[in-house]
Amino acid sequence: MTVAATAVAPLPGHALLVLLLQVGCLLLVALLLGRLARRFGMPPLVGELAAGVLLGPSLLSRVAPGAGGWLFPQRVEQMHLLDALGQLGVILLVGFTGMHVDLRLVRRQGPRAAGVSAAGLVLPLVLGVWLGLLMPGRLRAEGADPVVFALFVGVAMCVSAIPVIARTLLDMRLIHRDVGQLILVAGTVDDAAGWLLVSLIGAMATTGLHPAGAGLALAHLALLLAGAATVGRLLVGAALRAAVRAAVPGLPAVTAVVLMVLSAAASQALGLEAALGAFLCGVLMGASKGVDPRELAPLNTTVTSVLAPLFFAGAGLRMDLSSLADPTVALWGLAVFGTAVLGKFLGAFAGGLAARMGRWECLALGAGMNARGVIEVIIAMTGVRLGLLTVETYSVVVLVAVLTSLMAPPLLRLAMDRVAHTPEEAARERRVLALQGADAGGGRP
Numbered sequence: 001m002t003v004a005a006t007a008v009a010p011l012p013g014h015a016l017l018v019l020l021l022q023v024g025c026l027l028l029v030a031l032l033l034g035r036l037a038r039r040f041g042m043p044p045l046v047g048e049l050a051a052g053v054l055l056g057p058s059l060l061s062r063v064a065p066g067a068g069g070w071l072f073p074q075r076v077e078q079m080h081l082l083d084a085l086g087q088l089g090v091i092l093l094v095g096f097t098g099m100h101v102d103l104r105l106v107r108r109q110g111p112r113a114a115g116v117s118a119a120g121l122v123l124p125l126v127l128g129v130w131l132g133l134l135m136p137g138r139l140r141a142e143g144a145d146p147v148v149f150a151l152f153v154g155v156a157m158c159v160s161a162i163p164v165i166a167r168t169l170l171d172m173r174l175i176h177r178d179v180g181q182l183i184l185v186a187g188t189v190d191d192a193a194g195w196l197l198v199s200l201i202g203a204m205a206t207t208g209l210h211p212a213g214a215g216l217a218l219a220h221l222a223l224l225l226a227g228a229a230t231v232g233r234l235l236v237g238a239a240l241r242a243a244v245r246a247a248v249p250g251l252p253a254v255t256a257v258v259l260m261v262l263s264a265a266a267s268q269a270l271g272l273e274a275a276l277g278a279f280l281c282g283v284l285m286g287a288s289k290g291v292d293p294r295e296l297a298p299l300n301t302t303v304t305s306v307l308a309p310l311f312f313a314g315a316g317l318r319m320d321l322s323s324l325a326d327p328t329v330a331l332w333g334l335a336v337f338g339t340a341v342l343g344k345f346l347g348a349f350a351g352g353l354a355a356r357m358g359r360w361e362c363l364a365l366g367a368g369m370n371a372r373g374v375i376e377v378i379i380a381m382t383g384v385r386l387g388l389l390t391v392e393t394y395s396v397v398v399l400v401a402v403l404t405s406l407m408a409p410p411l412l413r414l415a416m417d418r419v420a421h422t423p424e425e426a427a428r429e430r431r432v433l434a435l436q437g438a439d440a441g442g443g444r445p
């Protein structure tokens with residue numbers, strides 16, 4: 001019996017033309033505004049998100065609806081092409097975020113950091129869930145379960161962002177301070193816990209909020225973690241070392257991409273978030289012995305300079321800042337921002353006091369761990385994809401990510417100027433300065 005092969009129709013010419021123009025325009029404006037933001041001492045993330053805001057429904061579609069509708073048509077198939085490119089960028093960006101997790105530092109600072117990270121995670125999580133339950137139905141996507149929505153809001157309130165924290169501490173020359181080390185470890189724990197919680201809530205949003213679905217999601221999560229800690233650790237280390245020994249230009253970078261993408265696919269296949277698999281893979285790559293991070297520098301540059309800006313500009317396209325002119329939305333937006341900031345500050349402050357730290361050190365903990373940056377934006381996009389967030393709620397969550405990242409440096413400086421140096425910190429600073437030449441970028445602020 002003969003089976004005739006059926007050719008899949010190629011991408012239509014007009015759709016390809018629009019996609020190419022979308023990518024080119026978004027990258028160009030994101031590059032210009034990202035550099036402008038950096039010049040004014042702000043994270044490039046601010047400018048990259050602003051690129052999408054300017055080209056999206058907040059401005060271009062209102063000023064020139066014909067041009068905006070042609071360049072960014074609200075057709076599902078066209079938007080999915082752009083989203084697919086953005087998702088690849090997210091997977092690789094989150095993978096590199098995982099590589100910043102220093103497991104040795106976590107083990108060394110673990111007992112002291114446990115209380116800080118737990119308090120900084122639990123309090124904003126509880127306050128966020130409470131706020132999510134109070135929010136009116138118009139701020140939930142149609143058909144979203146109120147409890148799942150509230151849980152998602154809680155997770156969005158409790159996360160931190162390792163790339164933002166690490167880069168802020170490096171830029172302010174605080175990475176060597178005892179408080180800086182503690183912020184990094186506590187933020188790492190919160191970041192990892194946030195990804196686990198997002199994956200669980202994503203599974204609940206897909207399968208429904210019932211004991212069987214929650215139990216299955218927990219079982220899949222346990223399977224993924226166990227696989228990463230055993231077989232995954234061996235495979236990732238062996239693959240990277242083999243790629244380095246082969247001495248083929250670019251092979252370590254390609255190997256890293258394959259590992260992160262396949263790990264993301266495994267996580268997605270288990271009904272969890274793809275980004276969680278990429279994050280765990282990044283942690284394993286960062287902990288692999290015999291692998292020089294500089295081998296992956298070209299890939300890091302591509303991700304942080306091309307794919308990530310494209311994703312964040314695309315994320316800005318989904319924002320509609322004009323919706324914040326509605327008094328109800330604006331008031332709930334202020335409530336979300338206040339809850340996020342207050343919950344994280346109080347939680348970290350209380351954890352610091354429990355660890356017998358001074359009040360200025362506790363204030364520095366709260367300021368550093370409040371930075372949410374790229375992680376919050378990615379989580380907000382996840383909420384849209386899961387059918388939980390409206391455009392208004394999504395815009396509010398992204399604004400929280402931006403504002404908390406802008407708040408962190410001045411508050412950190414204010415607090416740390418009042419914390420005395422120790423001899424151990426001075427010795428650690430000399431080591432950090434000696435190693436900074438080998439730093440491959442430290443993540444995206």
